[in-house]
Amino acid sequence: MSQPNFDFILFGATGDLAMRKLLPALYQAHAAGLLNPNGRILGVSRSPLDTAQYLAKAEAESRIHIKQNFSEEKWASFTARIRYQPLDVSRPEDFARLADTVNAREGTDCIVIYLSTAPKFFAPACEHLAAVGLNAPNVRIVLEKPLGTDLESSREINADVARHFRENQIYRIDHYLGKESLQNLLPLRFANVFFEPVWNRDYIKSVQITIAETLGVEERGEFYDATGALRDMVQNHIVQMLCFTAMERPKSLSADDIRDEKLKVIAALKPLSAADVARYTVRGQYAASGSLKGYTQEHKVPAGSRTETYAAIRAEIDTPRWAGVPFYLRTGKRLSRRTAEIVLDFKRQPENAALFGCGANRIVITLQPDETVRLKGFVKQAGSGMSAISAEMLLDLEHAADARRAEAYEILLREVIDGRLALFNRRDELEQAWQWVMPILDAWAADPAAPHPYPAGSNGPEAAEKLLAENGDAWAENDAGSLKTPCR
Numbered sequence: 001m002s003q004p005n006f007d008f009i010l011f012g013a014t015g016d017l018a019m020r021k022l023l024p025a026l027y028q029a030h031a032a033g034l035l036n037p038n039g040r041i042l043g044v045s046r047s048p049l050d051t052a053q054y055l056a057k058a059e060a061e062s063r064i065h066i067k068q069n070f071s072e073e074k075w076a077s078f079t080a081r082i083r084y085q086p087l088d089v090s091r092p093e094d095f096a097r098l099a100d101t102v103n104a105r106e107g108t109d110c111i112v113i114y115l116s117t118a119p120k121f122f123a124p125a126c127e128h129l130a131a132v133g134l135n136a137p138n139v140r141i142v143l144e145k146p147l148g149t150d151l152e153s154s155r156e157i158n159a160d161v162a163r164h165f166r167e168n169q170i171y172r173i174d175h176y177l178g179k180e181s182l183q184n185l186l187p188l189r190f191a192n193v194f195f196e197p198v199w200n201r202d203y204i205k206s207v208q209i210t211i212a213e214t215l216g217v218e219e220r221g222e223f224y225d226a227t228g229a230l231r232d233m234v235q236n237h238i239v240q241m242l243c244f245t246a247m248e249r250p251k252s253l254s255a256d257d258i259r260d261e262k263l264k265v266i267a268a269l270k271p272l273s274a275a276d277v278a279r280y281t282v283r284g285q286y287a288a289s290g291s292l293k294g295y296t297q298e299h300k301v302p303a304g305s306r307t308e309t310y311a312a313i314r315a316e317i318d319t320p321r322w323a324g325v326p327f328y329l330r331t332g333k334r335l336s337r338r339t340a341e342i343v344l345d346f347k348r349q350p351e352n353a354a355l356f357g358c359g360a361n362r363i364v365i366t367l368q369p370d371e372t373v374r375l376k377g378f379v380k381q382a383g384s385g386m387s388a389i390s391a392e393m394l395l396d397l398e399h400a401a402d403a404r405r406a407e408a409y410e411i412l413l414r415e416v417i418d419g420r421l422a423l424f425n426r427r428d429e430l431e432q433a434w435q436w437v438m439p440i441l442d443a444w445a446a447d448p449a450a451p452h453p454y455p456a457g458s459n460g461p462e463a464a465e466k467l468l469a470e471n472g473d474a475w476a477e478n479d480a481g482s483l484k485t486p487c488r
């Protein structure tokens with residue numbers, strides 16, 4: 001397939017995301033020979049720099065984030081693609097100059113405009129881009145999260161952008177969709193015969209979806225305090241993991257067929273009443289422990305803040321496949337381990353238990369730190385007699401194929417340049433996800449109680465254990481026993 005000749009216009013080019021993630025991702029695609037050799041990168045931001053000064057900044061701040069495949073020669077050929085131009089989002093004349101730069105060359109197949117800026121700049125940027133013709137059909141606009149802070153602000157942002165760009169030009173980023181191990185759920189479920197027949201309420205007792213981080217809020221105290229775990233992680237990343245786990249087979253792999261199925265999952269999430277929020281959700285906040293600071297001692301976090309750094313929710317999906325199956329969702333900062341995983345716990349089968357007294361099967365899909373699928377089951381214990389012990393089948397995705405495994409941002413940027421929308425959120429999906437989290441946000445905001453404290457570096461608040469215990473379940477890390485216990 002020939003690679004499109006692109007202009008990649010990066011708004012917020014001096015920002016943290018550009019330096020840490022976006023330029024390194026573009027470098028990797030370049031180093032792997034996956035970008036059209038004539039494709040250009042045009043950085044824009046308010047900083048009054050020239051190209052040489054911008055490149056010096058990239059040299060100092062971005063290059064260090066390139067962890068593999070680095071060579072001086074490739075870095076030099078990569079940076080030769082980059083130009084920089086100062087631009088103030090409030091000045092129409094700056095957009096006219098931008099259009100001049102873009103229009104000055106011929107043969108551009110597509111123009112990617114990446115808005116790595118605060119969302120308040122999206123509306124003026126889109127308006128001025130449209131005024132200079134930078135919303136033509138070959139223009140794609142990429143929106144970085146957060147896309148709003150609630151349903152209303154998200155609707156506003158979407159409406160502002162939609163005034164100037166058609167939906168099929170809009171690429172809403174959720175970097176979890178760039179993770180290979182998340183995408184892998186589609187072939188895992190729909191290209192194999194082993195899973196689909198049991199992937200439902202008849203066989204599955206509960207599902208757990210976890211994103212746990214060991215990091216605290218680091219330098220992002222100000223942003224994080226206005227955001228919290230529910231907005232930062234649940235409304236987007238956790239919901240996407242849920243969609244890939246729970247969706248029905250899409251009619252095809254086209255962007256809209258996949259997104260239609262995801263939308264149906266989000267729309268089928270049972271709305272939580274205020275009483276449900278009290279019963280089925282837990283919010284926590286990390287407290288100082290050992291050498292680790294508590295959340296309220298972090299830089300730019302006000303003392304007495306009630307922002308949650310941990311959220312756990314018992315959700316339910318009201319579809320014939322899933323009715324009655326609890327989906328336990330959780331995420332938190334400053335926890336004991338870093339992981340993103342999906343655990344499906346199967347019901348015990350009486351006829352198996354009658355012979356072997358075995359525990360239940362489990363599938364663990366790990367997105368990070370490793371990328372694996374583990375099927376936990378039982379095998380014969382060696383020796384005389386016939387008893388079973390627990391064992392595991394491991395599918396190691398990192399070693400399953402020879403191909404280089406790219407980071408999420410590289411994958412997503414290549415998808416944009418190639419014009420494939422499947423790994424980006426459609427407007428209706430995003431708004432539906434906000435709709436589902438709103439009652440939780442509202443009830444938490446109205447609740448005068450502080451979030452449950454948990455020691456930094458622990459497994460989260462105890463209240464989150466009770467959320468599962470009520471239903472006879474336990475978080476996966478506390479529940480390995482039944483699988484390890486030898487069967488009779």
Ligand code: BG6
Pocket residue numbers: 211213232340
């Ligand atoms: C971001 C959140 O979207 O995802 C961060 O804003 C979080 O708070 C990050 O740390 C986690 O991403 P990953 O890929 O490291 O799990």
